[in-house]
Amino acid sequence: xxxxxxxxxxxxxxxxxxxxxxxxxxxxxxxxxxxxxxxxxxxxxxxxxxxxxxxxxxxxxxxxxxxxxxxxxxxxxxxxxxxxxxxxxxxxxxxxxxxxxxxxxxxxxxxxxxxxxxxxxxxxxxxxxxxxxxxxxxxxxxxxxxxxxxxxxxxxxxxxxxxxxxxxxxxxxxxxxxxxxxxxxxxxxxxxxxxxxxxxxxxxxxxxxxxxxxxxxxxxxxxxxx
Amino acid sequence: xxxxxxxxxxxxxxxxxxxxxxxxxxxxxxxxxxxxxxxxxxxxxxxxxxxxxxxxxxxxxxxxxxxxxxxxxxxxxxxxxxxxxxxxxxxxxxxxxxxxxxxxxxxxxxxxxxxxxxxxxxxxxxxxxxxxxxxxxxxxxxxxxxxxxxxxxxxxxxxxxxxxxxxxxxxxxxxxxxxxxxxxxxxxxxxxxxxxxxxxxx
Numbered sequence: 405x406x407x408x409x410x411x412x413x414x415x416x417x418x419x420x421x422x423x424x425x426x427x428x429x430x431x432x433x434x435x436x437x438x439x440x441x442x443x444x445x446x447x448x449x450x451x452x453x454x455x456x457x458x459x460x461x462x463x464x465x466x467x468x469x470x471x472x473x474x475x476x477x478x479x480x481x482x483x484x485x486x487x488x489x490x491x492x493x494x495x496x497x498x499x500x501x502x503x504x505x506x507x508x509x510x511x512x513x514x515x516x517x518x519x520x521x522x523x524x525x526x527x528x529x530x531x532x533x534x535x536x537x538x539x540x541x542x543x544x545x546x547x548x549x550x551x552x553x554x555x556x557x558x559x560x561x562x563x564x565x566x567x568x569x570x571x572x573x574x575x576x577x578x579x580x581x582x583x584x585x586x587x588x589x590x591x592x593x594x595x596x597x598x599x600x601x602x603x604x605x606x607x608x609x610x611x612x613x614x615x616x617x618x619x620x621x622x623x624x625x626x627x628x629x630x
Numbered sequence: 631x632x633x634x635x636x637x638x639x640x641x642x643x644x645x646x647x648x649x650x651x652x653x654x655x656x657x658x659x660x661x662x663x664x665x666x667x668x669x670x671x672x673x674x675x676x677x678x679x680x681x682x683x684x685x686x687x688x689x690x691x692x693x694x695x696x697x698x699x700x701x702x703x704x705x706x707x708x709x710x711x712x713x714x715x716x717x718x719x720x721x722x723x724x725x726x727x728x729x730x731x732x733x734x735x736x737x738x739x740x741x742x743x744x745x746x747x748x749x750x751x752x753x754x755x756x757x758x759x760x761x762x763x764x765x766x767x768x769x770x771x772x773x774x775x776x777x778x779x780x781x782x783x784x785x786x787x788x789x790x791x792x793x794x795x796x797x798x799x800x801x802x803x804x805x806x807x808x809x810x811x812x813x814x815x816x817x818x819x820x821x822x823x824x825x826x827x828x829x830x831x832x
C-alpha cells in the first residue's frame with residue numbers, strides 16, 4: 405500500500421461507498437488516484453458495478469474481457485481529447501436584449517441543454533445568437549453600413565430564442581456586428597420575410613431535442629461591445 | 631437505479647481535469663449504454679463504436695452537465711442521439727464503417743439476413759454471461775440475511791445509505807460496511823469467472 409495509512413480493505417470499502425455516491429470529495433480524490441495506479445482497485449470497481457447491473461438485470465451479465473477491451477478503446481480515444489476543465493461560468497437568465505447578450509454565454513447555455521447538438525461548436529469557441537432581430541431592406545434612415553449590407557442582398561440574419569429552445573437560424577452568412585446593433589423597434593418589416601420567419605420559428609422549437617436538422621445552424625455574431 | 635447525485639463526486643473530479651474519474655464512470659455505465667444502443671442498432675459490430683462515441687461526446691460536453699438530471703439520464707440522451715446519427719449516416723453511406731464493410735464480405739443476401747438476425751454473441755460469450763448471472767445469484771443466496779438485505783436495498787431498491795440505515799435500524803457506517811462485505815463476498819465467487827489475470831488486464 406503505497407499511499408500510507410489506508411489499508412487495502414479500508415480503501416476498497418471506500419471504493420464501494422464511492423460506487424454509491426456516499427463519500428466526501430477528499431475520499432473521492434484518493435480513490436481516483438488509486439484507480440490510476442492499482443489494477444486491483446480497477447478490477448474491484450468493475451466487479452462492484454457488474455454485480456449491481458446483474459442484480460438489476462441478468463442480461464447485463466457481460467463477459468468482463470469485453471468490458472476491458474471497451475475501456476481500453478475509450479481510454480485510447482480520451483488520450484486524444486483535450487482535457488476537460490470546468491467550472492463553467494454561471495449563465496445569467498433573461499439576457500434577451502441583444503445589446504446585453506454575451507456571445508460566449510449564449511454558446512454555453514445552448515451547449516448545456518443540447519450538448520450533442522453543439523458540443524463541437526462550443527469546444528471550438530463558437531457562439532450562439534441571442535435575441536430576435538430582423539434586418540431587411542430599410543426604407544427608413546438606418547446606419548449607412550447596415551444599408552449597404554442589406555442592399556447587397558446577403559445578410560438576412562434571423563435569430564430566435566425562447567425559454568425552452570435557444571436556436572439560431574442563419575439564412576445567410578452572419579452579418580458583421582455593427583449592422584446588427586439595430587433596435588428591433590426600428591426595423592421596417594417585410595411581409596415576405598415575416599412569413600419566412602414564422603415558418604422557421606416552428607422548426608426552432610421542434611428540432612431542438614432531436615437530431616440536428618438542416619434548419620439548425622450555429623450562427624456567429626461578433627458584436628463585442630460595438 | 632442509483633440516486634440522482636450518486637455520480638456527483640466523480641463528475642466534479644472530471645471537471646477538475648481528472649480523466650481517470652471519467653474512466654470510472656465509463657466502467658460503471660458501459661454495459662447499460664451498450665445494451666441501449668444494441669436495441670437501436672441492428673448491426674452488432676457497430677454497437678461498441680457508437681457506445682465509445684457516446685462516451686467521448688459526453689466527455690466533451692461534461693462542463694455543461696449541471697446535475698439537474700441524473701448523469702445516466704443525460705448519458706442516455708447522448709447515446710440515443712449518437713445512435714440515431716450513426717444510423718442516418720449508415721443510410722446515406724452504407725459502407726461508412728469498417729465493421730459494416732466487413733459484415734458485407736460475403737455479400738449474398740442470405741448471409742446478410744443471417745447476420746442481422748443473429749444477436750451477435752458467440753456461444754462462448756452467452757455461456758460466460760449465464761455463468762456470471764448464476765454465480766451472482768448463488769452468491770446472493772449464500773449471504774447472511776443482513777448482508778443480503780443491505781445490498782438488495784441498495785442495488786435493487788436504489789435506497790441511500792441513510793434510508794437503509796433507517797430501515798435496518800443501524801448506523802450508516804454499518805450499512806456501508808455491510809454493503810461492502812456483500813460485494814466482496816459476491817466478487818470472490820465471481821473471480822474465477824472473471825479470469826485469473828484480470829487485475830493485470832484492468
